[in-house]
Amino acid sequence: MGRGGQTMTDIALHIENLSFAYGAKKALDQVGFTVRSGECTILLGPNGAGKSTLFSLITRLYDARDGRIELCGFDIKRQSLKALANLGVVFQQTTLDPDLSVTQNLRYHAALHGMGRKAADNRIREELERLDMFERRGEKVRQLNGGHKRRVEIARALLHKPKLLLLDEPTVGLDMPSRQAIVDHVHALVKQQDLAVLWATHLIDEIADDDSLIVLHKGQIKADGKLADVLQTTECSNAGQVFQKFTQGGGPS
Structure with a gap:
């Protein structure tokens, strides 16, 4: 079909x-x-x-x-x-660095895609706010529950649009x-x-x-x-x- x-x-x-x-x-x-x-x-x-x-x-x-x-x-x-x-990807197994903060994980991904710091921070804020995660941006990933880690991974996958x-x-x-x-x-x-x-x-x-x-x-x-x-x-x-x-x-x- x-x-x-x-x-x-x-x-x-x-x-x-x-x-x-x-x-x-x-x-x-x-x-x-x-x-x-x-x-x-x-x-x-x-x-x-x-x-x-x-x-x-x-x-x-x-x-x-x-x-x-x-x-x-x-x-x-x-x-x-x-x-x-x-392409943006969210794998079944988490690939976030647990010892880095939410923002640090996302900035690292943005840098891999050649995004400047200001543009990256704007996109990070936009995607985290969309997922109700901006207030937790300074927390280490290991402090997050499974659902919140998934939200961060989705935000990361969408940073480069x-x-x-x-x-x-x-x-x-x-x-x-x-x-x-x-x-x-x-x-x-x-x-x-x-x-x-x-x-x-x-x-x-x-x-x-x-x-x-x-x-x-x-x-x-x-x-x-x-x-x-x-x-x-x-x-x-x-x-x-x-x-x-x-x-x-x-x-x-």
Whole structure:
């Protein structure tokens, strides 16, 4: 199930015929899809589906020999710097320095993107205020709870104003209020800033009615499209049923 109506200017991520193997074991098999600006795309798949491999290829932790990845029209192999400049990432495992303050962590990230101190501090204030974290900017990261650390990581990922945000299970281990706050915040960003989001999650209730859905199973895409269209085509009543239909009841992860 494909998606129509895209123009080249609003496609934040385009993947075509992407395959990857660990030795003889194929992790991804001719995967292809697009993510548009102003669109939140949810990536569902059980353990071993290929989600982590896919994210590693998009971020260039791994290099794919087969297939093509474009970020905002830039080929990730031939135009790596321009492509990755459009990308913000929140990994499943926290990558903040626990012994630095919130501001110090964010300033370090801003410097890596070539931002001057004044511009960086303005952006830090803007993103932390948006997440109700500005008053905690001087605290060391180790003093923060899991939900607040996630907020800082989202702020960090957005400092350089990327066009595409990758979220790898960003709410794992969080309590319900913290989880809901992040879900609401990200979906608001999609609408307010025309941001493109690719969100890997195993939590069905994090999917909004106007999201797009990709189901990945054994390295292949089994469903891809706006949630309402996928439900209609598969004759399912919700995303959980779609997942069960294409993964033979395997538990999402």
